[in-house]
Amino acid sequence: MESEFELKLPRQFQQSLIEEKWKTLTTREFTANWQFPDQQVVSQEIPVHIKGISIDIKSRLEKPALSGSQSALELSSKGLAAELKIAEVMVDHLVERNVGGIIGRFRVQAQCKDIVLNLKSGEGQFAMKVTPNVGSTQAGANVDSVALSWNPGAWVVAGNVQCSGAEGFSDILMNEVTKITNDSASFVEPQKELIKSYVQKYLEGVTFDFSGSRKLVVARPDIEVTMSVQSFQDLGTEGLLAKGTLAVSFTRVAEDSKKVLKLDEGSAVSSSSASLRLPKDFINVVLSEAYKGNTWLHQISSSKLPGFSTIMNSRFVQLFIWPELMNYSKSAKFLFDLYSDKDVQITGKGLQYSVKTTMYAKMQAPKSGSYISFMNFTLPFNSKVTLKLDDGKVQAKFVNPTLGMTGVYDSTYISRYSPSRRFKSATIRDRIIDSLWGQSVSMTLPDIPVAEGLSLQVNKLLTTESSDLVLQLTP
Structure with a gap:
């Protein structure tokens, strides 16, 4: 795109x-x-x-x-x-x-x-x-x-x-x-x-030199972003206005969407700060491409999973809703590999979005210094998401999230350890949802390469009247 x-x-x-x-x-x-x-x-x-x-x-x-x-x-x-x-x-x-x-x-x-x-x-x-x-x-x-x-x-x-x-x-x-x-x-x-x-x-x-193509360093290695300046306008005392394109490629996506996003022509920014203006659909399209089915996998530690730590800290709670956890130390760290074979559905613009997807999670348990397959989950998820920027990191806040949960023990774990099959998914789901409400997921934004050896950091995220995105920049 x-x-x-x-x-x-x-x-x-x-x-x-x-x-x-x-x-x-x-x-x-x-x-x-x-x-x-x-x-x-x-x-x-x-x-x-x-x-x-x-x-x-x-x-x-x-x-x-x-x-x-x-x-x-x-x-x-x-x-x-x-x-x-x-x-x-x-x-x-x-x-x-x-x-x-x-x-x-x-x-x-x-x-x-x-x-x-x-x-x-x-x-x-x-x-x-x-x-x-x-x-x-x-x-x-x-x-x-x-x-x-x-x-x-x-x-x-x-x-x-x-x-x-x-x-x-x-x-x-x-x-x-x-x-x-x-x-x-x-x-x-x-x-x-x-x-x-x-x-x-x-x-x-x-x-x-302000001109030339420059690559942005992003967190995911399968996403490549190249910034190319195509024209300059000297605004005199007001400064310099550079126009160009961001080429975003997703190496794990088989077919390029070939989408071209345009800026709103009547939505110029008036600010004393340096700024980068992007089309209102930029975040929507980038995330939709980045989270197409079978193109992503995120590994999350149980210590980072909202609600899970409260279950690990109470043997009493474990006894009634997930007895198998009693065989592990309260400080044990489980791993969850999250992925999906379906495209994540994202709607919205500017700083307000809705996300709907069905995710899968492979849960791994710590055993003898390594990890083994433990449980497999199906997780239908739906939430509104609001974005804001703080200290160079974009924060996605979940509002009114809903989560379904179906879990089964991995067959190899059953054959080796004969676990208790009791697992109250509704109670566990509710604990996770309660903890997830209002929580934020943060991601560091890449620096904007203005010239060779000179990059700017994103300091603030705003929108114009037409919902175009405005990233305010600082050295």
């Missing part, structure tokens, strides 16, 4: 999701290799060329405590380590001098190569400010600003610098390097947009 869905992510909710995603930046090491354009400066009227400039950075990023009203995420470095490399600082210039009316020309050549400087610990700072960027199918970050600075004298030359050329000019060249290391503002300010672009490229790995 297939079902339409609408996923609404309000703008502020998307920003919260992205901030959660950005937290990964603080759990891994920030590394960067930034290449800068060659520079030319003038020293003593002689042009000096600085080539092959790059900075390698390693740091942890941390987020300061910010008020909830601030939408930008500010990250600053912790333990910044950096290496500044300059491939070459060189002079190649023709100098003219007028000495006593005679023009003299001579060529000045000098160079220093492969200069490496290391940043002293605690002497440098790096920070960035980023804000959410939500597109139609992707969400990521825009870099608003970056800051890189260091204290004067923060850099130490690693090893010996190899210089050659005109005598005395190596000092001029290294003096230009010293200017860089002593005045971070003069070096960084002209390069801020370039550094910003480098950081923006780095953050491309932190974006996530």
